[in-house]
Amino acid sequence: xxxxxxxxxxxxxxxxxxxxxxxxxxxxxxxxxxxxxxxxxxxxxxxxxxxxxxxxxxxxxxxxxxxxxxxxxxxxxxxxxxxxxxxxxxxxxxxxxxxxxxxxxxxxxxxxxxxxxxxxxxxxxxxxxxxxxxxxxxxxxxxxxxxxxxxxxxxxxxxxxxxxxxxxxxxxxxxxxxxxxxxxxxxxxxxxxxxxxxxxxxxxxxxxxxxxxxxxxxxxxxxxx
Amino acid sequence: xxxxxxxxxxxxxxxxxxxxxxxxxxxxxxxxxxxxxxxxxxxxxxxxxxxxxxxxxxxxxxxxxxxxxxxxxxxxxxxxxxxxxxxxxxxxxxxxxxxxxxxxxxxxxxxxxxxxxxxxxxxxxxxxxxxxxxxxxxxxxxxxxxxxxxxxxxxxxxxxxxxxxxxxxxxxxxxxxxxxxxxxxxxxxxxxxxxxxxxxxxxxxxxxxxxxxxxxxxxxx
Numbered sequence: 001x002x003x004x005x006x007x008x009x010x011x012x013x014x015x016x017x018x019x020x021x022x023x024x025x026x027x028x029x030x031x032x033x034x035x036x037x038x039x040x041x042x043x044x045x046x047x048x049x050x051x052x053x054x055x056x057x058x059x060x061x062x063x064x065x066x067x068x069x070x071x072x073x074x075x076x077x078x079x080x081x082x083x084x085x086x087x088x089x090x091x092x093x094x095x096x097x098x099x100x101x102x103x104x105x106x107x108x109x110x111x112x113x114x115x116x117x118x119x120x121x122x123x124x125x126x127x128x129x130x131x132x133x134x135x136x137x138x139x140x141x142x143x144x145x146x147x148x149x150x151x152x153x154x155x156x157x158x159x160x161x162x163x164x165x166x167x168x169x170x171x172x173x174x175x176x177x178x179x180x181x182x183x184x185x186x187x188x189x190x191x192x193x194x195x196x197x198x199x200x201x202x203x204x205x206x207x208x209x210x211x212x213x214x215x216x217x218x219x220x221x222x223x224x225x
Numbered sequence: 226x227x228x229x230x231x232x233x234x235x236x237x238x239x240x241x242x243x244x245x246x247x248x249x250x251x252x253x254x255x256x257x258x259x260x261x262x263x264x265x266x267x268x269x270x271x272x273x274x275x276x277x278x279x280x281x282x283x284x285x286x287x288x289x290x291x292x293x294x295x296x297x298x299x300x301x302x303x304x305x306x307x308x309x310x311x312x313x314x315x316x317x318x319x320x321x322x323x324x325x326x327x328x329x330x331x332x333x334x335x336x337x338x339x340x341x342x343x344x345x346x347x348x349x350x351x352x353x354x355x356x357x358x359x360x361x362x363x364x365x366x367x368x369x370x371x372x373x374x375x376x377x378x379x380x381x382x383x384x385x386x387x388x389x390x391x392x393x394x395x396x397x398x399x400x401x402x403x404x405x406x407x408x409x410x411x412x413x414x415x416x417x418x419x420x421x422x423x424x425x426x427x428x429x430x431x432x433x434x435x436x437x438x439x440x441x442x443x444x445x446x
Contacts, residue, residue, distance in 0.1 A: 005305075066379075067425045068418055069386040071397060076414050079401075083410050158289070165291035169390060176297065183301075195305035198298040202290055209289035 005192035009200055014182050018197075021175035022204050025164040028095045028172075033157055035096070036103020043104055044111020062105040071166050073098045078170040091172035099160060106156050114148040147223040154216035158209050165205065175201055232409050233416065239403070240420050243396040247424060250313075251382040254320035258381065259374065261321065262328025267358065269329070270336050280329065287326035292387050295319045300391040316388040320381060327377045335370030336362055368439045375432035382425055396420050 009015055047058050065073070077094045081087045089097070118141065126140040168176040179197040186193045265280045287295075296319040299310060310318065339362050347361040389397035400417040404410050 063429075067429060068421050069383040071386045072417055072421055075397065075400065076418065079404050079410050080414055083408070162289075162291040165293040166387065168293070176294065192305040194301040195298075195303070198294065198302040202294050202298055205290045205294055206286060210285060213285070213289055 005190050006196050008182065008186050008190040008193045009196055011186075011190075017178050017182070018175055018200065018204070021173065021178035022201075022208070024092075024172065025167065025174045026161065026208065028092060028099065028167060029157070029161045029164045032096050032099030032103050033160060035100035037107050037153070039100065039104035040107025041111055043108030044115065047108060047112040048115050058108065062109055065102045065105045070098065070102060070163055071169065073102070074166060074170050091167060091170045094170055095164065095167045095172060099164070103156065103160065107153065110149050110152040110156070111145070113152075114145040117148060118144060147219075150223070151216045151220040154212055154219065158212040158216065161209055161212070162205065175204065228412055228415070229409055232407065233412050236399075236403055236413070236416065239399045240396065240416050243394060243399045244420055244424060246393065246395055247382070247385045250316055250320060250385045250388060251378075253317050254324050254381045254385070255378045257317075257321045258324030258328045258377075261325035262330075262332050265325070265329040266332035266336055269333055270358070270362075271354075284326040284329055287322055288330075292319060292323050292384050293390055295322060296387065296391050312388075312391050312393045315391055316385075316393055319388075320384060323384065324377065324381045327380065328374065331370045331373035331377055332366065334373065335366035335368075338369045339365045371439045372432075372436045375428075375435065379425060379428055379432070382428065383421075386421070 009018075043058055043061075047055055049055065074094060077089075077098055078091070081089050081094070122140055122144065123136060126136045131140065164174070165176060168174050168180075179201050183193045183197055265284075268276050268280055296315060299315045299319055300312070303310065343361055343365065344357065347357045352360065385395065386397055389395040389401075392398075396417055400413045403413040407413075
């Protein structure tokens with residue numbers, strides 16, 4: 001049993017560096033969720049329009065992310081942009097691009113679901129009360145839609161944070177990469193480092209994702225109609 | 226840009242081998258984690274002391290950490306405390322560790338969705354707790370759970386794309402190596418996407434169909 005070796009986590013600035021690496025992944029997830037939400041709301045609204053071909057196209061777009069793994073899309077962008085399109089983009093940009101497009105598809109589906117599940121009488125009652133179109137959206141439709149969307153959106157955020165761990169495979173210096181560097185550097189002095197480093201990374205991810213899961217469940221229970 | 230068809234034909238066997246590995250891993254992951262999920266959800270239903278607490282903890286830990294980190298811990302971390310596992314075993318264990326919690330949740334919510342009047346009716350005609358589970362709860366819970374069990378199966382099949390990170394020659398690594406050796410980027414990536422399409426699309430279509438079928442099995446539905 002490695003009753004020693006845990007010190008490697010606190011040697012020099014190792015701990016801070018690991019946290020810094022974690023921040024890189026969280027940043028990628030955060031930016032992607034922001035962009036994905038903006039695009040996704042538009043996409044969700046478009047998925048409720050009467051134009052069949054547009055709805056089908058957006059449905060196919062969503063299915064592309066549901067059927068092909070995200071790592072495959074990361075590889076496709078990572079390997080094809082510079083040799084085929086002659087555009088050099090960094091690992092971070094690749095990740096943000098792929099995660100934003102994925103987020104847009106999923107948020108779009110959540111928005112569509114919320115809009116379609118809204119009982120018709122809500123809008124009709126609002127109109128009957130004499131609300132203007134702006135008031136109808138501001139006081140009746142949007143608050144209810146947000147309630148229906150929030151648990152799913154937080155859930156997606158958790159999934160996205162977990163999936164950002166894949167960015168190490170396209171060369172981003174994230175928490176896993178920093179961990180690998182620490183392990184390689186201490187290969188003689190701290191041969192058991194990989195147990196502690198990966199153990200810590202495991203716990204760090206849990207500490208980020210668990211509160212999000214709890215939050216999502218709380219809203220789900222509170223707003224179950 | 227035109228595609229090199231000879232290259233595609235030559236590298237097809239490599240992709241087929243890797244697809245087989247993916248299918249193997251996914252089947253193990255799906256079947257074993259469904260068994261675990263069923264057992265664990267029953268433990269939660271019976272509220273078995275200590276064991277329930279342990280399962281709740283496991284579910285949270287498994288669902289809130291990425292598979293990649295779980296795999297790295299199994300593959301690079303555990304040998305340091307004397308536990309050596311092959312790449313394939315690590316991948317299988319990692320996928321089961323991940324899938325077990327998702328399947329537990331799927332079965333649990335299915336069991337919870339069986340209406341309480343069903344339970345009460347069962348008890349009032351004198352069924353034992355085991356009979357109640359066997360004849361009343363499980364048949365209905367299973368029907369209710371099918372959509373989420375199916376979604377989990379697809380999820381696990383897609384998650385196998387990560388096992389290349391611990392040096393298994395899976396589809397991702399086949400594509401990566403071919404790009405590195407031959408610079409046939411477009412061909413390699415197209416084959417990669419097609420391989421996953423062939424693997425996942427049929428399952429996805431079968432489940433959509435199945436979902437519609439089992440809706441008839443629900444009580445009062």
